[in-house]
Amino acid sequence: MNRLLAAAALEARLQARYGIAAVAAALGAVWTLTLVALPAGAADEVAAHLLFLDTAGFGALFGAFLLLFERVEGSRRSLEASPLRPAEGAAARIATLTALALLIALPMAVAALRDRPADLVAALPPVLGGVALTSALLTAACLAAGARSPDLPRFLLVLPPVVAPLVLVPLVHVFGPSGHPLLYAVPTTAGAELIRSGLAGGAGSPPPAAVVYALGWAVLGPLLVRPGAEAPPGRTRPVRVRPRPGTRAVGRGRTPAIVRFARTDLFGTGRDPLLLLLLCSPALLAVGLRLLFPPVSGFVMDAFGFDLRPHAPALVAALVLLHVPMMFGLVQGLRAAEELDGGVLLVLRVSPVSVPAYLAYRMALAGAASLAGLTVALPLSGPSLGGGGPLPVAAVLLASLQAPLLVALMAAFAANTVEALVAAKAVGAVLVLSPVLAWAAPFPWNLAAAVLPPVWAALALPGYDAGPLTPWWCLPLGIAWTAAAGWPLVRRARRRLENA
Template identity: 55%
Template structure:
């Protein structure tokens, strides 16, 4: 017990040092403000989905990234020589990250049930139990997968097929699209129902006895997952295959004395060859098409569901759906991939070697940003019409929206390199910037003009305002293009300066 307590305290300190705890607090405050800003009835309808998808899954990527970072830094070997056991380390991660999910969930749940505060305690109990149960199930699975992964890219490739059923099946169940007793075979369905029962009791058709019977079943899965995670952590470092040929520091560093252009070409060639060996990069190249097809076929079904269940017509709000799910999501995907590659190069000391190579650090960052921007332009050009939400087809305003959205990818990339020193911190930066990129188009859609123009200092606001259907007030097409380019360029320049200074100090 003393060793477990020591491991938990050590884990809490590590997560505090990497900024995980402040990020959790900031996300909790942000989502609480969102729920307070919407009507109480809407908050009660939206909160279960936020609590299940975002809050309960807060530590999923963080847990795996911490494991991989410990392996890179040699912390795993040091812990193996200490009195602490792998099981206690896994239990500490599960405890701290689940506790952080609960910290985020408490104010969100209170905001969602503010119209019945006298019953808030009765609402919080099942809702928080559902968040904790879902968090444990997802964390144990991701720890088991992450311990066997060679690097973060390998985890991001292996985790979605394993995690997707645990997310999709409960979402289909609580949305009412399809309900069947066999869906409770997926253990996270019980957690989703507990969250929904606490926040919106009238929306749950299943009786309390069935939910309470499902809790032990889910706990058995969580216990089995914890055992699997412990065994994977114990054997993970030894069973991980070595990196493929050509991914080492020497192979990925431009040779000295060959000029700037050959150095850039060498980096491009290595990236292209790496794409052929890395299935994750190939998947990301196909991701815009897959995303657009999902939106194209899911939007009509979602519109019918909202109309029939809540009397809400989603069709007039198609522009904001297009902005959130396609226009700003595609640059987010390519920005994250580019940022992770840059962070990976930092971890392997490639950026330090660049100081004595023809390819300077600013030139390297410019190359990474140019690649992310080009891929985003192509991805958006394909995904926007394929999504089926482009009312009226191509126009000058839509072209401006595409251009301004494409330069959000280097903004996210430089945000990761400027604010993160490792992959753990990079994922936290992604969560923060990603939340802003998701909420900005919603905020400028909901706020009446000219109040929505108060959000113009945020770069993601400009491509959303340029999208046909949005109200931009006195700002015409050329004003939106020039203003968006200026605001984004200033933000990228500031982040680039911070990146160079941070690496020079390092």
């Protein structure tokens, strides 16, 4: 027990050091204010979805990224040589990350039930219990996947098939059309139903056997986290040191160093299933939304009397227009952080590829991939989501600029992959909420949200009320504001990478 408490205290300090606790507090404040802004009748339903989809899974990726970073840093070996058992270390990490999820969930539950203060005392135990149960299960699953993955790309490749059933099955059971008892075989279903029933005043509580079954999996979860797998020998991509300018390699010609670096990087991308999947993800996302939007909007209308169709521009802005740049920017930012952890940037100091050229390459690649992805995804999203018409060129160009901005921000403030994920988590909330703010507030009040660069991309999308500002007026204004926000980030990122 003493070892477990000491490990939990160490984990808490570690999470505070990397900013995970600060992001948890900020997200709790953001989601609580969002629920307060909603009508009281809708807040509990929105809170049920947010608590399960976002809050309960808050610590899952952080736990796995910490494990992978410790392996690269070498601290994993010292932990394995200590008296602390692997299951105890995993339990301490799961417990502290679950505590952060509860820190976010408590004010959200209070905000959702503000019109029913008499029900608050009875609702908090099932809501917080469901969040804790779901958080422990998701974090244990991600830790187990990370422990069996030799590096970050392979972890991201195996993550979707591990996590998808734990998220999708409860959605179908609790929030969707099917309530078959066999769906309780996925243990997170009981956690999701506890959250929903607590906010609904106790209606639809899960069977006690399902809760006990889920608790059993939560207790067994730390035992599934085996000692971290090391990268297999011979599988690490070699770092090639290029000759200095003026020294000509045989048969290489005068190809610029950054072009040779990009060719090597992109050739490796072609062999990476994860990145190949990422290149296809905008089209997959758009097709999925096109197929799912009609039945989902019909279900929401029948169940809650709310018509999603008039709000299609806000949905396409949040789910496609700004989500695609976030994906590509996140990958390039994590790649830069991973190469910083692995010492690749040290090699760049003795190669013709300068740090500014490297940073510019990562930013340009994220922007170009976002531009291509949005050009494909927006028309594929279909008329029901605002697609199918002429491509909103101004909105696409402005949205594509958010990907290099995200890369610069992650490089400016993140010294490793864990801090990069912390920065991406914070920016992800901004990218989701900014188009919603611009949609909810009428002109000219929505211009107050334009202090956030992603808002300009949303305002240039057909359906948004930008007053006299046409999309072609939004384009130069948005470019200028994004450049003004990005320039100090680029300068700071360059200094950090050069001094790393």
